[in-house]
Each structure stands twice: as C-alpha cells, then as structure tokens.
Amino acid sequence: MRPxxxxxxxxxxQAIAAVTADPKTSFLAGGTTQLDLMKDGVLDPERxxxxxxxxxxxxxxxDTAxxxxxxxxxxxxxxxxLLRERLLFVREALLLGASTQLRNMATIGGNLLQRARCRYFRDPTVGACNKRNPGSGCAAIAGIQRMHAILGTSDQCIALHASDVAIPFVALDAIVHIQGQGGPRSVPLxxxxxxxxxxxHIENVLExxxxxxxxxxxxxPEGTRSHYLKVRDRVSYEFALTSAxxxxxxxGNTIREARVGLGGVGTIPWRAWGAEEVLRGAEAVEETFRAAAEAALEGAQTLPGTAFKVELAKRTLVRTLETVAGAHS
Incomplete structure (x- = not known):
C-alpha cells in the first residue's frame, strides 16, 4: 500500500469540500472493501x-418509510x-450479506457503493480490465466467468454487483439522498x-x-409478505451465485402487488420488472411463478461459464415466490 x-x-x-477539490482524494467509512483494494494496489488515493x-x-x-x-x-x-415486522427481506439480506464482524463495521452507504468482486478487476497484474483501466479490454469474457453477470452486461464488462441488501432496496424503490457542493439531491436506487x-468505470450517478x-x-403495506433467498457455494460468508x-x-390467492429483485446475476442490483408484470393480478400458483421467472431472465446474455445461472436464477425466484406465498414453511 502506498503512503x-x-x-x-x-x-x-468539510468532508465534501476536501474530496471535491482533489480527484486523488476519497471518502473512507467502514473500509471493509476499500482498504483491501488499496492493499492490493487497485486503488491508490493520495488522501x-x-x-x-x-x-x-x-x-x-x-409513517411510510x-x-x-x-x-x-x-x-x-x-x-x-420494524424490519422484522414490515421489511423482513431487508433484514434477511443484511444478515446473509456478511459475517457478524463485518456487519458491525460495514455501513449501509458503503455497502451500496461496494466495488465489483471480479477477480480480474481486483488483480492489478491483469492489464485487461475496462473498469480499472478504461479501454484495455475485459479479461473476464475470455477467462473464468462463473461469478459474473448475465443481465445488464456488455462486450466491455460482465462484472457482477455483489450487494445483497441492494436487492430488496431496489425492489422497494428505495431513495438515496446525496449531498454535494452543489446542494442536496435525491435519486431512486x-x-x-x-x-x-x-x-x-462509471458505476453510478455520483459526482x-x-x-x-x-x-x-x-x-x-401491513400484511405484505417478503423473503430473501441466497444461493451460494457454501453456507457461511460467500457471495451469491443467484439470489431473489x-x-x-x-x-386470498390473488397477487395484488409484487416487487422482485434479483442478485448474483446483474451488473447492477436487478429489478425484475417483467416478473412483476406477470405476477400482478395473477393467481399465486406454480404456473404463475414459472412464468414470472421466465420473464425475469428474458434477455440474459451468457458465456460458457455463466450459462448455468439462467436456470439456477429461475429456480431461485420460483422457490422464493413459493415461500412468500406460503407453499413452503
């Protein structure tokens, strides 16, 4: 790590002015990701x-938020x-998102801004990474692809956004409040x-x-049921292969309103708008859930190492819908 x-x-x-004035200055909060990237030589802020x-x-x-x-x-x-009563899937995503030690350090703002978990982005000896070195290429496309995205990708990058709690947040239409030297503004997640x-290399709308x-x-609304399901290689401290x-x-058995987010598959926390359209007004039955899963994964772009995620993501969503609808205890 450089000094x-x-x-x-x-x-x-004071903090905003200090960072705004110098492109080589960065904010530091919990530091659970940032310090690792600095040690690895991926980030090199001077202050x-x-x-x-x-x-x-x-x-x-x-009353409403x-x-x-x-x-x-x-x-x-x-x-x-209140999360246990009215936002259960947010609580579940938080608890599944990190170990207790990390949850006691990591902040909500920092979690939403965590950087890609792509091994090629995090290895500065790899030259081809458009996220780290714009215009250099994407080593992941021809490399090991298993932990990469299938939705929202491009021929420039397939890196996955790894936040768990961002998934229910985008499903809920959470709003991010931002402060800069130009004043405050609010942006839907x-x-x-x-x-x-x-x-x-431009990952969000922050200046x-x-x-x-x-x-x-x-x-x-009171009475709404929710659930966050995370499928991963091991039970403890692992990023999602797929999540919902x-x-x-x-x-009764009719779905009046539905909100669906997908994780482990998108370059950004993925709102499954198509799945929601299928679900609204439909019966809460397996046929509806499978149709919603098909809609959610429409347009997925796969490579040999990520092709398995299409079916896994569909099954993850169907299982989550069944759980929320009461088909599973």
Whole structure:
C-alpha cells in the first residue's frame, strides 16, 4: 500500500469540500472493501477523508418509510425491530450479506457503493480490465466467468454487483439522498446504478465529492409478505451465485402487488420488472411463478461459464415466490 494522507473532519461540508477539490482524494467509512483494494494496489488515493465522525448515523421511523443514515452499520439496521415486522427481506439480506464482524463495521452507504468482486478487476497484474483501466479490454469474457453477470452486461464488462441488501432496496424503490457542493439531491436506487455499456468505470450517478447521507426505505403495506433467498457455494460468508428478494401483497390467492429483485446475476442490483408484470393480478400458483421467472431472465446474455445461472436464477425466484406465498414453511 502506498503512503497517503489521512484527515477526519467533523462536518459534512468539510468532508465534501476536501474530496471535491482533489480527484486523488476519497471518502473512507467502514473500509471493509476499500482498504483491501488499496492493499492490493487497485486503488491508490493520495488522501483519505474519514467520514465516520460525521452526523450521518441513525434510524428514524416515519409513517411510510424508514430513514437510515449512511453511516449506520449493517448490524444496527438488521437489529431494528420494524424490519422484522414490515421489511423482513431487508433484514434477511443484511444478515446473509456478511459475517457478524463485518456487519458491525460495514455501513449501509458503503455497502451500496461496494466495488465489483471480479477477480480480474481486483488483480492489478491483469492489464485487461475496462473498469480499472478504461479501454484495455475485459479479461473476464475470455477467462473464468462463473461469478459474473448475465443481465445488464456488455462486450466491455460482465462484472457482477455483489450487494445483497441492494436487492430488496431496489425492489422497494428505495431513495438515496446525496449531498454535494452543489446542494442536496435525491435519486431512486433504480436510477442510481449505471450498467457498464461502453463506460464500465462509471458505476453510478455520483459526482466526485458527492456523499450519500441517507437511504430512505419505503415500508411495505401491513400484511405484505417478503423473503430473501441466497444461493451460494457454501453456507457461511460467500457471495451469491443467484439470489431473489420478493414481496407479495396477497388477497386470498390473488397477487395484488409484487416487487422482485434479483442478485448474483446483474451488473447492477436487478429489478425484475417483467416478473412483476406477470405476477400482478395473477393467481399465486406454480404456473404463475414459472412464468414470472421466465420473464425475469428474458434477455440474459451468457458465456460458457455463466450459462448455468439462467436456470439456477429461475429456480431461485420460483422457490422464493413459493415461500412468500406460503407453499413452503
């Protein structure tokens, strides 16, 4: 790791000004991903602005939403009793997203901004990585592809977005509140992330120096059932091969409202709009769930190492829908 300057402001305006003024300066929160990337030589900021003393921590309940400060840890949010009552799949995603030790360090804002888990991005000895070196190519396309994306990909990048909690967040239409030198703004999480296209190195709509201050999580209507299912190679501390976050509002056996997010398959946290359209107004039966899964994976682009994910993702979604609808205990 190269030497760097370290500062710790106590006001958001100070932190924002420090980062905005210098392209080689970065924010530091929990650091559970960032410090690893610095040690590996993938990131090399000349100065880190530690934001952990900023007043951006806490959980506030409102009538229609939970407002979560960006520095609130994953463990603190998972422990909030309202999540168990009204946002169960958010709590499940948080608990499945990391070990207890990491959940006590990792922040909600940092989790949403975590970098790609692509082995080629994280190895600076690999020259071909458009995310790290724009225009250099994508080693993953001709390399080991198993942990890569099949939705939202391009011929420039197939890197996967690995956040678990972002899946129910996008399904809920969560809103990210942002502060920069130009003032505050709010962006729906479904519009926050950018698929790679021809610019894989631009991952979201944040400008340099802008800071996530809060995440607004809409509450599901009372009685809505939800579940997050994560399929992975091992039970403990592993990233998803596929995952699904589902919320259903049922009236008898009819699905009145559906929200579906998919993980382990997208270059961004994936909102399965097509699946939701199939589910709304339909009967909560296996035939409906399988049709929704087909719609969710429509347009998937696979390579030899990722072809298995299409069927696995469909089965993951069907199982999650069955669980939420009460077919499984």
């Amino acid at each position: 760097f300057e370290y500062v710790r402001p106590v006001e958001p305006e 880190l602005v530690d934001i952990t003393r900023l007043p951006l921590k806490g959980i506030m309940h409102a 939970v407002h979560v400060g960006a520095l609130t840890t994953m463990e603190e949010l998972a422990a909030d009793p 479904t519009q926050f992330y950018l698929p790679p296209g021809t610019s894989p 340099h120096g802008e800071l996530i201050t809060e995440v607004e999580i809409p509450l599901l 976050g589902v919320a259903l509002q049922l009236e």
